[in-house]
Amino acid sequence: MDKKLQARAPIYEALLEMREKRIVPFDVPGHKRGKGNKPLTEFLGEKCMSTDVNSMKPLDNLCQPKSVIKEAEDVAADAFGCKKAFFMVGGTTSCVQAMILFYCKKGDKIIMPRNVHRSSINALVLCGAKPVYVNPQTHTGLGISLGMSVADVERAILQNPDAKAVLVNNPTYYGVCSDIKKITETAHAHGMAVLADEAHGAHFYFGENLPLPAMAAGADMAAVSMHKSGGSLTQSSFLLVGDGVNQNYMRQIINLTQTTSASYLLLSSLDISRRNLALNGGEIFRSVCRLSEYARDEINKIGDYYAFSKEITDGDSIYDFDVTKLSINVDGLGLAGIEVCDILRDDYEIQVEFGDLSNVLAYISVGDRERDIERLVSAFLDIRRRYKRPRSDCKKYEYIPPDVVCSPQEAFYGKKRRVALAEGIGGICGEFVMCYPPGIPVIAPGERLTGDIIEYISLAKSKGCLLTGPEDADVEKINILEE
Numbered sequence: 001m002d003k004k005l006q007a008r009a010p011i012y013e014a015l016l017e018m019r020e021k022r023i024v025p026f027d028v029p030g031h032k033r034g035k036g037n038k039p040l041t042e043f044l045g046e047k048c049m050s051t052d053v054n055s056m057k058p059l060d061n062l063c064q065p066k067s068v069i070k071e072a073e074d075v076a077a078d079a080f081g082c083k084k085a086f087f088m089v090g091g092t093t094s095c096v097q098a099m100i101l102f103y104c105k106k107g108d109k110i111i112m113p114r115n116v117h118r119s120s121i122n123a124l125v126l127c128g129a130k131p132v133y134v135n136p137q138t139h140t141g142l143g144i145s146l147g148m149s150v151a152d153v154e155r156a157i158l159q160n161p162d163a164k165a166v167l168v169n170n171p172t173y174y175g176v177c178s179d180i181k182k183i184t185e186t187a188h189a190h191g192m193a194v195l196a197d198e199a200h201g202a203h204f205y206f207g208e209n210l211p212l213p214a215m216a217a218g219a220d221m222a223a224v225s226m227h228k229s230g231g232s233l234t235q236s237s238f239l240l241v242g243d244g245v246n247q248n249y250m251r252q253i254i255n256l257t258q259t260t261s262a263s264y265l266l267l268s269s270l271d272i273s274r275r276n277l278a279l280n281g282g283e284i285f286r287s288v289c290r291l292s293e294y295a296r297d298e299i300n301k302i303g304d305y306y307a308f309s310k311e312i313t314d315g316d317s318i319y320d321f322d323v324t325k326l327s328i329n330v331d332g333l334g335l336a337g338i339e340v341c342d343i344l345r346d347d348y349e350i351q352v353e354f355g356d357l358s359n360v361l362a363y364i365s366v367g368d369r370e371r372d373i374e375r376l377v378s379a380f381l382d383i384r385r386r387y388k389r390p391r392s393d394c395k396k397y398e399y400i401p402p403d404v405v406c407s408p409q410e411a412f413y414g415k416k417r418r419v420a421l422a423e424g425i426g427g428i429c430g431e432f433v434m435c436y437p438p439g440i441p442v443i444a445p446g447e448r449l450t451g452d453i454i455e456y457i458s459l460a461k462s463k464g465c466l467l468t469g470p471e472d473a474d475v476e477k478i479n480i481l482e483e
């Protein structure tokens with residue numbers, strides 16, 4: 001990484017210059033630097049509104065960068081150690097979809113773990129490719145799904161030599177990493193590309209002693225949520241690509257779904273955040289790791305909680321663990337993770353990332369302070385004192401292997417009928433059902449609905465999980481394919 005280059009932030013610099021010039025706007029956005037919308041300007045501030053501008057020659061254009069955005073992309077590529085970094089304003093969802101649409105067309109196969117985020121399967125709805133799922137291993141004690149074992153990936157590759165690519169979560173939401181280097185070597189040896197979903201791994205590129213980032217592992221592409229662990233504004237992400245990827249074709253793919261009015265708030269936030277991490281990332285993530293380790297130790301001392309870390313690694317499906325993720329198993333309390341999550345918010349004004357049936361995930365990142373961590377630890381202590389109950393009521397998450405009957409696209413666009421959930425057993429599902437977060441489908445279009453899945457959906461509902469995906473927002477009814 002070239003530190004002198006990293007001190008630059010070309011989009012931010014161009015915006016500062018534009019502000020100095022006091023250009024009179026006869027273009028969109030119609031709020032005209034905030035003057036036409038006083039309530040919004042009072043809420044967001046004049047600086048913010050005057051930065052909300054449209055593309056113009058001095059600011060370049062995200063659809064076909066030639067000047068400052070291109071320069072900023074080059075600086076970002078140097079920071080991430082890749083050939084090209086695309087600035088993305090549609091979240092990591094847009095990065096994941098661009099990666100898949102790049103490699104897969106109708107009827108193509110792609111190998112992926114079943115615990116992918118919905119954005120991956122959504123991409124299959126769009127392009128008509130078929131998933132070959134590798135069952136992620138499950139940690140029965142913790143009730144979480146893990147990474148992919150190299151042997152399982154290799155088997156999937158050998159059984160599907162015509163697959164175009166392998167997609168890897170690096171890491172999972174809980175911080176679990178597969179052996180991405182071995183998986184990449186194996187996939188490449190069979191002529192397949194490797195795509196990494198690094199929605200939760202932006203910090204791997206800037207910290208020390210963290211799991212291996214995808215581009216360093218030799219992956220072909222990575223979708224990186226700068227807005228999650230990297231500190232930029234919500235919705236801003238980087239799509240990284242390596243050697244040998246046709247960048248101009250990738251630009252065309254991105255432009256299929258990208259807005260023609262990219263927000264300069266998002267673009268400048270990516271530029272400034274990249275600069276911050278490139279210059280100060282070592283120190284920042286040393287502190288994040290220290291805070292996270294401290295919280296883990298203190299929470300484990302309370303009893304009945306298990307804040308897990310690297311000790312769960314096994315050299316295979318838990319090849320590595322991201323210690324910044326503060327994932328806490330709460331089975332010992334006799335409460336579901338989602339219940340603890342709600343108690344934290346309702347009684348202690350603490351919002352954690354999410355809770356599932358057995359665990360709570362607190363996201364520790366660039367913005368956390370010691371006193372906030374102390375507050376979190378105290379809340380866990382108090383919750384145990386006030387809410388602990390016998391464990392009998394706890395049901396563990398169990399991986400339910402999907403029965404994929406047809407492609408997500410065929411199912412999504414197929415002729416469907418809406419039935420009561422229980423009546424759908426045995427039918428082919430025509431839509432998604434997922435708990436959000438984490439946004440991993442419980443069932444995806446094209447998969448057979450089983451009693452186990454319905455039981456899981458009912459349990460998640462009863463514990464207060466936010467279920468999304470189906471046309472019926474209450475998930476009382478489900479769309480099943482006409483057979």
Ligand SMILES: Cc1ncc(COP(=O)(O)O)c(C=O)c1O
Binds near residue numbers: 091096173235
């Ligand atoms: C693993 C994973 N991939 C992709 C995404 C999509 O990211 P975004 O919300 O930035 O679109 C998420 C979001 O939570 C995620 O958890």
